[in-house]
Amino acid sequence: MPSDTPFFDAGSGTLDVAEILSEAIPLARLIGLFVGVSLLPFILGAFSFGTGSLVGAAFVLLGQFVLAVGAGIVLLYVVVRARQLSNA
16 A cells, blocks of 8 residues: 555645545445346336235345345445555
């Protein structure tokens, strides 16, 4: 890591935008992955079967489950990456 303080340029004391983007882009891709995977059950549940039917409600619940698991994985990624940055 180029500096002791993550995300700050040691010379000028300003934000290191390149380093911020290098950490934000993989996180955004991970979030986008789970949103994309959860769209299929939501679309099937809400538009194909309708939320009033039992099958539609099951698909909507499946989409919510995918989002909940995805949120947990994203939080784990953030914690692990923060620990890696603090030890570097």
